[in-house]
Amino acid sequence: MASPSTVVDEEIKAATEEEAAPKKVRGAGQWSVAWRRFKRNKAALLGLAMIGSVLIVAIFNNAIAPYPGRPSPDAFKPLYEGEAGQPPSLKHPFGTSRYGTDIFSEVVHGTVYTLYVSLFVTAIVIALALAVGVTAGYLAGRVDDVLMRIAEVFLVIPVLPLILVFARIFQIVFSQTSFTLPVLGISVPIGLTIVVVIISVFGWAGDARAFRGEVLRIKEMEYIQAAKSIGASSRRIMLYHIIPNILSTVIVVATLTMATAILTEAGVSFLGFGDPNTVTWGYLLNENLNELSVSWWAEIFPGLAVFWSVLGFNLLGDGLADALNPRLRE
Numbered sequence: 001m002a003s004p005s006t007v008v009d010e011e012i013k014a015a016t017e018e019e020a021a022p023k024k025v026r027g028a029g030q031w032s033v034a035w036r037r038f039k040r041n042k043a044a045l046l047g048l049a050m051i052g053s054v055l056i057v058a059i060f061n062n063a064i065a066p067y068p069g070r071p072s073p074d075a076f077k078p079l080y081e082g083e084a085g086q087p088p089s090l091k092h093p094f095g096t097s098r099y100g101t102d103i104f105s106e107v108v109h110g111t112v113y114t115l116y117v118s119l120f121v122t123a124i125v126i127a128l129a130l131a132v133g134v135t136a137g138y139l140a141g142r143v144d145d146v147l148m149r150i151a152e153v154f155l156v157i158p159v160l161p162l163i164l165v166f167a168r169i170f171q172i173v174f175s176q177t178s179f180t181l182p183v184l185g186i187s188v189p190i191g192l193t194i195v196v197v198i199i200s201v202f203g204w205a206g207d208a209r210a211f212r213g214e215v216l217r218i219k220e221m222e223y224i225q226a227a228k229s230i231g232a233s234s235r236r237i238m239l240y241h242i243i244p245n246i247l248s249t250v251i252v253v254a255t256l257t258m259a260t261a262i263l264t265e266a267g268v269s270f271l272g273f274g275d276p277n278t279v280t281w282g283y284l285l286n287e288n289l290n291e292l293s294v295s296w297w298a299e300i301f302p303g304l305a306v307f308w309s310v311l312g313f314n315l316l317g318d319g320l321a322d323a324l325n326p327r328l329r330e
Contacts, residue, residue: 034248037323044319050312058111067102069109070279076100085295095297097288103298106284107305113280114262114309117196121261122254124200129207130250134238136208137215148212154205163198163264164273170194171275191275199264207253214246248324252317259313266306281306 038044057064068074078084078092079100088095094103136147171191218224219242227237243250268274269282276283281302288298 034320034323038319041319041322043315044323047312047315047317047319050308051316054111054309054312055115057108058115061108061112065102065105065108067105069105070101075102075105078102085291087295088297094301095295097298098291098295099287103284103301106279107281107302110279110281110284110302110305113192113278114265114305117192117199117265117280118258118261118309118313120193120196121200121203121265122257124197125204125207125257125261126250126254128200128204129211129253130243132204133208133211134215134242134246137212138219138234138238138242144212148209151205151208154202155209157202159202160267163195163202163268164271166198167195167268167273170198171273192278192280195265195268195275196261199261199268203257203260203264207257210249210253211246214249215242218242218245248320252321252324255313255317255320259310259317262306262313263310 062068067077076099078086078096083092083096084100085098086092086096092102092104094107096102097106132147132151136144171194224237224241227241232241265274265280266282266285269280270285270289272286274280274282274286284302285299285306288295288302292299
């Protein structure tokens with residue numbers, strides 16, 4: 001039987017060896033590394049702050065705007081007070097239009113529709129692009145050939161003229177119809193929704209090709225081959241192994257798609273093919289274009305709002321692309 005002193009010596013020796021042994025450090029996960037990289041990118045943080053400001057304005061638009069949005073008669077209150085076409089002042093920070101509306105209020109209320117367009121276009125585009133890109137990349141062969149030829153057709157056709165034509169056709173048919181979103185509680189004319197769908201239908205092809213490229217790289221990895229060897233179905237592999245591993249690419253593409261959606265809708269409305277029942281930023285640009293030499297503020301501030309949101313999404317997207325790129329070193 002060992003003596004007490006021997007037992008104490010052995011315990012001291014074991015404790016000393018345990019302290020001297022190198023401790024296992026758990027490696028940081030992909031998302032932790034990405035967040036650390038993102039926080040060091042000042043441009044990305046600026047983009048996040050810019051988009052955050054747009055989101056806050058959209059949520060609290062009724063509290064921020066001094067006048068209600070159209071078609072409320074109170075939206076034209078400056079006209080009744082003889083303040084139509086006034087330059088920026090303390091009472092009207094962005095001035096008033098020749099129609100007697102407060103430009104600041106119009107821009108604030110238009111933020112809601114801007115987010116509506118960007119979110120719904122992005123949701124539809126990403127869903128279509130994922131379905132086509134993942135299916136084509138994983139199944140390959142004839143399926144890949146057919147889907148990619150369809151995508152190439154959408155890439156080579158003149159998108160903007162077709163968007164304008166379809167937007168005009170559906171505006172004529174559904175110009176007087178509207179519905180209410182139960183979540184946001186705002187009335188959105190169906191004409192704007194038609195514009196959203198048209199932009200989405202013609203905007204998925206490029207993203208689908210990007211996703212296909214990622215799938216072609218990932219499907220040759222060992223864990224995909226292991227899933228095949230144990231009998232996992234193609235559907236299960238695509239849903240549970242492929243898509244989660246291209247999520248970083250999907251996030252970056254979605255962010256940049258939001259910027260494209262805002263710019264496209266503003267361009268369509270500016271050209272006069274947007275929804276005439278919805279006062280978006282592009283609608284304001286179109287409405288006040290002829291008065292640019294007289295009331296420049298009515299044109300400049302909606303344009304700056306478009307610039308602010310598009311720049312914010314692009315800075316955020318570039319920052320996410322750098323942060324989520326596994327090839328970049330810490």
